[in-house]
Amino acid sequence: MPRNGRRQAILDAAVGLFSDRGYHGTSVRDIAQETGMLSGSLYAHIASKEDLLHEIVTRAAGQFLAGVEPVARAELPPEEKLRRALRAHVRVVAGSIDEARVFLHEWRALSGARLEEVRALRERYERLWAGIVDEGVSAGA
Secondary structure: OOHHHHHHHHHHHHHHHHHHHOOOOOOHHHHHHHHOOOHHHHOOOOOOHHHHHHHHHHHHHHHHHHHHHHHHHOOOOHHHHHHHHHHHHHHHHHHOHHHHHHHHHOHHHOOHHHHHHHHHHHHHHHHHHHHHHHHHHHOOO
């Protein structure tokens, strides 16, 4: 399998395992076994288990933001913004339930600068929602 294909298989395995068992409940050995590799061989493709979590969480954050940011910026009535933002959020969850679950529940397992980066992405997402709701409240909707 090409290197990029192997890395994607590792990421896919990590997403499924982190979603089902949680980050702390998943070992590198579990990920290696899921991909048909030896644990030591896995490190030829990743630096750490936390690298995988970080990549999964930031990708998911990007999907959520990409769905809601254009809606939040759009010139639409507040009720329509809320409808469209909800649809965008549900579309991301429905399209990648495991990634969404990892984003929503496992991000706190990150450490240091990675934790702060993801916290900032989550806060940015929450501010979009707060803005949409505030617009509706201000309009009396």
